[in-house]
Amino acid sequence: MISYKHLEFHPEKPTDNNEINQIIELVKVNLSEPYCIYTYRYFLNQCPQLCYIAYDDEKPKGQNIIAVSISKAETHQGVRVRGYLGMIAVDPAYRGKGIAKTLIDKSIDVMIDSYHCDEIVLETEVDNPQALNLYESFGFIRTRRLFRYYLNKNDAYRLVLPLTEKSTIRTYFL
Amino acid sequence: MSRHTNPAELNNLELDSWVDITQQFFETAKNVKHGNIVKLESLDLMEGTDAKEILNPALDTGLIEDESYDCDRDLTLDETVRVVANITSCLVTWLDSSSLPVTLFSCRYIEEILTRFSALLSSSTIVEKIFQVSNLQYSNKLDQSDSFTYRILRAYLIGVLNFTAFVLNIPVLKDEEDLNRVSMDLNIDLLLQFPQKDVADLVNSAYSLLEKRDDKNSKVLQLYFDILKRLQMLYPLSASVNQGDFQDTLFLHEATGFIDKLSEENDYIDSIPQIPHLFTRGIQKRKNNIFPPRPIKMHSFTICISYLHYLFDDLKLAMDVLCFQDAADLRNRLYIFGSKRNEKLPDQEHTSTHIVAALFLESILLRDGLILGAIPVSEFLKQDLSSLTAGESVVLSLLEDDKLTNDRAIKARASSLLQEMEKTYISWIQSFLQNPSKQRDFFLDSVVVWDTIQVTADDLETSLPDDYGLEDTFKSIQPDGSLSELPVMPLSSYVYYMKLDSMVQVVFRGIELEIYKPWEMYQMYWYGLYLLSTLESHIARMKDVAKYKLSKAEGESKDIWKKTLDHINFLIQETIVFKTLAQAQQYTWTILDNLKLLKLPKYNRTTPQLLYQLRMKPFSSVGIPQLPSIQHFQNFADEIAEGSLRFRTERERVQDICFRCSSAVRQLTTEVKTAASQLKKIHPSRGRFKADYERGVDQILRSSIGVAVFSTKVNKKIKDAEFVTQCLKENPSNQAYDVSLSRAQYHRFFRLRRLNI
Numbered sequence: 001m002i003s004y005k006h007l008e009f010h011p012e013k014p015t016d017n018n019e020i021n022q023i024i025e026l027v028k029v030n031l032s033e034p035y036c037i038y039t040y041r042y043f044l045n046q047c048p049q050l051c052y053i054a055y056d057d058e059k060p061k062g063q064n065i066i067a068v069s070i071s072k073a074e075t076h077q078g079v080r081v082r083g084y085l086g087m088i089a090v091d092p093a094y095r096g097k098g099i100a101k102t103l104i105d106k107s108i109d110v111m112i113d114s115y116h117c118d119e120i121v122l123e124t125e126v127d128n129p130q131a132l133n134l135y136e137s138f139g140f141i142r143t144r145r146l147f148r149y150y151l152n153k154n155d156a157y158r159l160v161l162p163l164t165e166k167s168t169i170r171t172y173f174l
Numbered sequence: 175m176s177r178h179t180n181p182a183e184l185n186n187l188e189l190d191s192w193v194d195i196t197q198q199f200f201e202t203a204k205n206v207k208h209g210n211i212v213k214l215e216s217l218d219l220m221e222g223t224d225a226k227e228i229l230n231p232a233l234d235t236g237l238i239e240d241e242s243y244d245c246d247r248d249l250t251l252d253e254t255v256r257v258v259a260n261i262t263s264c265l266v267t268w269l270d271s272s273s274l275p276v277t278l279f280s281c282r283y284i285e286e287i288l289t290r291f292s293a294l295l296s297s298s299t300i301v302e303k304i305f306q307v308s309n310l311q312y313s314n315k316l317d318q319s320d321s322f323t324y325r326i327l328r329a330y331l332i333g334v335l336n337f338t339a340f341v342l343n344i345p346v347l348k349d350e351e352d353l354n355r356v357s358m359d360l361n362i363d364l365l366l367q368f369p370q371k372d373v374a375d376l377v378n379s380a381y382s383l384l385e386k387r388d389d390k391n392s393k394v395l396q397l398y399f400d401i402l403k404r405l406q407m408l409y410p411l412s413a414s415v416n417q418g419d420f421q422d423t424l425f426l427h428e429a430t431g432f433i434d435k436l437s438e439e440n441d442y443i444d445s446i447p448q449i450p451h452l453f454t455r456g457i458q459k460r461k462n463n464i465f466p467p468r469p470i471k472m473h474s475f476t477i478c479i480s481y482l483h484y485l486f487d488d489l490k491l492a493m494d495v496l497c498f499q500d501a502a503d504l505r506n507r508l509y510i511f512g513s514k515r516n517e518k519l520p521d522q523e524h525t526s527t528h529i530v531a532a533l534f535l536e537s538i539l540l541r542d543g544l545i546l547g548a549i550p551v552s553e554f555l556k557q558d559l560s561s562l563t564a565g566e567s568v569v570l571s572l573l574e575d576d577k578l579t580n581d582r583a584i585k586a587r588a589s590s591l592l593q594e595m596e597k598t599y600i601s602w603i604q605s606f607l608q609n610p611s612k613q614r615d616f617f618l619d620s621v622v623v624w625d626t627i628q629v630t631a632d633d634l635e636t637s638l639p640d641d642y643g644l645e646d647t648f649k650s651i652q653p654d655g656s657l658s659e660l661p662v663m664p665l666s667s668y669v670y671y672m673k674l675d676s677m678v679q680v681v682f683r684g685i686e687l688e689i690y691k692p693w694e695m696y697q698m699y700w701y702g703l704y705l706l707s708t709l710e711s712h713i714a715r716m717k718d719v720a721k722y723k724l725s726k727a728e729g730e731s732k733d734i735w736k737k738t739l740d741h742i743n744f745l746i747q748e749t750i751v752f753k754t755l756a757q758a759q760q761y762t763w764t765i766l767d768n769l770k771l772l773k774l775p776k777y778n779r780t781t782p783q784l785l786y787q788l789r790m791k792p793f794s795s796v797g798i799p800q801l802p803s804i805q806h807f808q809n810f811a812d813e814i815a816e817g818s819l820r821f822r823t824e825r826e827r828v829q830d831i832c833f834r835c836s837s838a839v840r841q842l843t844t845e846v847k848t849a850a851s852q853l854k855k856i857h858p859s860r861g862r863f864k865a866d867y868e869r870g871v872d873q874i875l876r877s878s879i880g881v882a883v884f885s886t887k888v889n890k891k892i893k894d895a896e897f898v899t900q901c902l903k904e905n906p907s908n909q910a911y912d913v914s915l916s917r918a919q920y921h922r923f924f925r926l927r928r929l930n931i
Contacts (some may be wrong), residue, residue: 034232034466038222045211045219069321085666101777108779126688134905136691139778142783144856145687147611148271148351155611160788162780168787170795 001057002066002099004106011050020044022065024065030089032125032152040070043086047072049110050083052103056094066091069103073115079174080166083111085121089129100134108138112163119167123149123156134160226466233466238459243282251391254323256446257283258330258398260453263472265334266481269529270433272471273354274362275463276340279468280453285460288360312559323381326395329380332365334401336373339365340409344533344539352529352609358461370409374900377403390442396654397436401482404429409488412534415547420538421498427485437479480519488514488531495535496546501557502741504603506859510866511535512606512613515922525609540600551596558599562671562742563716564664565723565735567646569635579642584634591630591665598623602672612684617676618792624673624705625796627778631666648722650715662719671716673796674709679754681705682923692913692927693772694789696763697807699756701790705754708799713746715928744856751849755874755924758842758881761835762927764814765888769832769901771913827897832892839885846878870921877924884926 007019013145024040044051066088070130076082085107090100111117123146124131136142140159149156206212213219227233249257263282268277278284339362342355377399384396407425414420458467473481495511498504513525526532541547545554556570564570568578572588579585598620605616638644638663646662681702684690690698720742724735766772786804787794793801818830850871857867891897915925 028232034230036223036225036227036230036233038219038225038227041211042219042223049915074601103732105777137776137778139780141691141694141789142689143788144615145611145689147609151466153271162478162784165784165787168784168791168794170791173795 002094002097003057004052004102005055005057006110007048007051007053016026018062019053019065022062023051023068023070026065026068026091027070027087027089030092031087032154033150035087038069041070047115049114050107052106052110053104054094054099062159063159066094067099067103069100069107071107071111071116073111077171079171080118080164081116083115083117085108085120085122086137098119101137103159104134104138108161118162118164120161120163122159124159125150126155126157132157132159194711202358224464226464231467234460235463235465235467238455239452240456240459243451243454245286248321249323249327251323251389251447253449254326255391255394255443255450256449257281257327258395259446259475259478260332260448260472261334262398262401262482263475263478265338266478266485266929267471267473267631268338268354269485270352270473270481271351271529273356273465273468274338275356275358275458275465276455276468276471278334278356279283279360279461279721280455280472282452282454282456283327284335284362287331287335288362289461291361296343301360307770313648325383326380329376330395330398330402332368332373333377333399333406335362336366336370337361337402337405340412341530341533344412344537346533346536348529348533349612356465358457358463360461370406374406377406394436394439394442397432397439400432401436404467404486408534412537414538415541416794417497417546417850420493423490423493426486426490426493428743433479433482433486436482437476440475440479448768454511468515470531477519484516484519485528488528490533491527491862492535494718495536496504500561501554502561502737503859505558505561505636506857506867507863508603508606510859510863510870512608513870513922514866515610526613527607536604536607540603543600551600552592554598555592555596559664559668560734561738561743563662563667563719563738563902565720565727565738566731566733567662567664568644569664570636577643582640584638587634589625591634593689594627594630595665598627598672602676610683610687614680614687617679617683620676621673621680621792624669624676626668628666628673629797631669631862632663633665633790635661636665648719650718650722662723664719667712667716667719670712670798671709673710674705677793678702678705678709682752685925687923688915690789692766692915693774695766695915695927696760696811697786697789699760699763700807700810701802703753703756703760704802706749706756709748710746710753713742713749717742717746740856744853744858747805747849747853747856749870751846751853751874752845754842754849755878755881758839758846758878758885758926761839761842762881762885762888764811765832765835765885765892766913766927767811768815768828768835769892769898773913775865779874824902825895828902829892829895829898832898833889836885836889836892839881843878843882843885850875850878860905873919873921874924877920877926880920880926881924 020040023044024037027035027040037139049070050069050073052071053065054064055064057064059066067088069088070086071084072086073081073083083163085104088100088103108120111120120140122135122140124135126132126145136159138161140161143160144158144159146158148154160167168173211219228236231237240484261278261284264277264281269272279288340734341353342357342362343366364419381396381399381403384392384399397504405426411419430622453470455470458465491511491514495504495507498507511527516525519525528868540545544550556564559570560566566574572578573585601616601620601623605613605620608616638646642652646664647659648662649657649659652658681698684696685698717739720735720739724739746896763772783804786807790801815827815831817834818827821827821830854868854871857864859867914928920926
């Protein structure tokens with residue numbers, strides 16, 4: 001049984017470090033870019049609602065996080081609210097079960113309902129067809145190819161999902 | 175203060191005014207619970223995301239295992255070859271978007287040399303001394319040993335570092351992804367301060383030693399030196415303002431010959447073992463480093479050879495571009511330079527010309543804001559205007575010729591307009607010298623700029639007849655057969671041409687960069703076709719102007735307009751070829767769309783309207799040509815379908831649409847063949863540029879044949895009623911029909927769709 005919930009974060013009490021460590025480990029093993037602790041803290045503190053976690057309820061606590069999506073939402077250039085899907089990692093043993101799809105779906109819901117995002121943006125490696133197909137199945141389209149974007153020298157595509165008219169109007173005219 | 179702060183800096187810190195808070199910091203830190211974030215309200219956690227996390231192996235360079243290497247150990251001849259081969263591989267790998275610390279600087283000898291140089295910098299007297307090559311101090315052994323191997327190594331390392339410094343100091347701005355400049359506080363620029371003659375003498379003297387020997391090692395080393403010496407020949411050229419200097423590319427051809435000979439030594443070089451701990455990640459730990467640990471990057475010998483060819487081939491191309499005749503010729507040469515792709519290199523299909531060639535070309539072409547360091551851009555822009563829309567129109571003389579007008583207001587307006595045009599023209603030249611992704615970005619940005627300039631140009635030129643009595647008209651036959659007198663408006667016409675061309679480039683380079691998914695291709699070819707048709711109409715107008723002016727011109731003026739007309743004839747023919755093939759492509763996508771083979775996003779969270787608007791965002795603010803709405807596209811698609819309404823069943827209707835489209839594709843691809851053959855004949859360049867251009871036209875023809883073959887195959891398939899019925903099912907349960915894009919051997923703007931059935 002797989003369950004989903006977003007990260008609980010209360011500024012007045014310490015975060016559950018066990019969960020944070022599991023998330024960090026999952027991302028570290030499954031994504032090519034190295035991120036420092038502040039990168040995780042930045043996302044998790046900023047928008048805990050947008051850190052969606054998938055649990056395998058049959059596994060013991062402390063080892064039960066099997067997938068995570070880490071995102072944020074903020075005003076972009078003072079004119080539109082932009083959601084940003086930062087990282088998605090799924091334990092290889094749980095791939096092909098639609099978990100990433102569910103995490104993206106839930107993140108998009110929160111970005112629309114709670115943050116009223118005008119668009120959602122992300123970058124992904126050009127030679128990761130699985131990730132590209134997944135995002136593009138939600139309607140994300142490639143807007144730019146970013147030359148040698150990653151530390152491993154791979155190019156990236158910037159993908160954008162327009163949610164309101166604002167996303168389709170040049171910033172200058174907003 | 176960093177752990178690398180040296181004693182001299184410490185003395186300058188005026189420590190008396192500093193307060194030691196170490197104890198207080200630790201006391202306060204005791205109260206922080208593990209897992210809590212402590213930060214000032216004014217600080218954003220974003221600022222911490224670049225921090226390097228201690229004890230995280232992916233981020234902490236302090237965890238790199240430091241392996242010692244004795245820079246004074248004796249080297250055998252084989253080992254010397256190994257070092258030289260590795261250094262050369264590191265050099266080409268650095269120029270392939272890697273950083274210095276993971277390539278050249280990973281060599282202990284290089285680190286040693288640069289560390290000593292950097293340390294000596296603090297003493298001016300010693301700096302003066304080390305400028306004398308005889309006193310170069312980089313390693314006790316390297317410096318003092320008279321051994322043959324160290325004399326060779328000394329010269330090669332200094333030569334390569336000198337070239338590295340040369341590249342780093344080419345006065346052109348390039349993004350970090352193109353050329354990594356991280357130097358870890360090692361002052362490589364110092365290498366540039368050696369008199370070039372001294373470095374050349376050092377290299378030549380080592381070369382003379384090698385020439386006297388007959389052993390295999392020396393022969394191989396000689397080849398490496400031969401290549402290095404050809405790179406050094408770029409230095410004086412980079413300072414030249416004499417266009418004639420760029421005609422002599424013999425040294426580049428020689429380099430190619432040496433690279434070929436070197437490639438024959440593959441087995442020998444591969445057989446030499448690596449020297450333990452000579453190339454390590456240790457420098458990332460020892461020197462000032464703000465990046466996470468990274469593995470050493472060094473291309474294999476075979477790939478190194480390919481990259482050396484890539485470098486010298488593109489340098490030849492850059493030199494050839496610099497030998498342009500005039501603005502129109504430069505335009506043609508830049509398009510060839512900017513279109514070159516290196517599909518033969520691994521994972522490089524989206525890489526354009528070699529970075530050194532692009533840097534070299536830009537630094538000379540646009541030196542000090544002047545074309546070739548000598549011709550004001552404004553003059554050159556006028557040449558370009560003349561070759562496209564202005565011939566020898568009066569507007570070109572508006573600023574200088576007081577007989578036309580001495581009105582300061584109009585001269586100021588014209589001057590301001592030309593300045594804006596100049597800036598955008600320079601940016602347009604630079605766009606061809608970027609990587610393919612950046613090229614598209616440059617064109618994308620220029621669309622809005624040209625659009626804005628067009629408004630100013632329109633205002634200026636429409637006011638000239640009434641306000642200043644400056645009339646410039648031509649007569650043209652209208653579609654209804656009447657003869658109309660129309661204003662020439664050469665500036666506005668030029669700007670409009672540049673804008674339309676940029677828009678076309680954005681759309682079609684998007685196809686090259688695989689920006690569009692198959693389900694978007696129908697729309698994009700439709701829009702691309704719309705732009706090409708608009709461009710064709712505009713060039714036709716330019717042609718009418720040139721023809722009319724030519725008919726009225728006399729003497730020298732006749733020659734100018736004749737040249738303009740020839741140039742326009744070429745442009746119109748090229749546009750026709752592209753437009754015809756784009757139309758054929760569009761029909762194939764119509765077929766796939768009607769067969770419902772273009773899979774739309776499965777879990778779509780947005781609307782087709784918003785997706786269309788986002789895709790067309792770069793063009794949304796353009797005044798003319800106005801962006802057609804998604805409804806226009808739908809109407810177009812419906813119009814094609816309308817011809818098949820008489821059929822009883824959906825299957826029959828779709829079959830008929832597909833048959834008609836397929837027939838159109840056959841007709842259009844035949845037209846492409848005829849038009850392309852005509853295009854080859856009238857391409858104005860000579861020599862390699864004509865040959866390179868013809869290769870591009872051949873790719874268009876290959877794409878055209880591919881489209882025709884695809885259409886024939888689909889046509890056969892469509893006759894199968896069961897196939898069409900299966901395609902039209904609402905939710906086809908099977909995934910048997912899949913549309914993907916294939917790029918191999920086809921023109922980059924006309925990738926072929928592959929239908930896996």
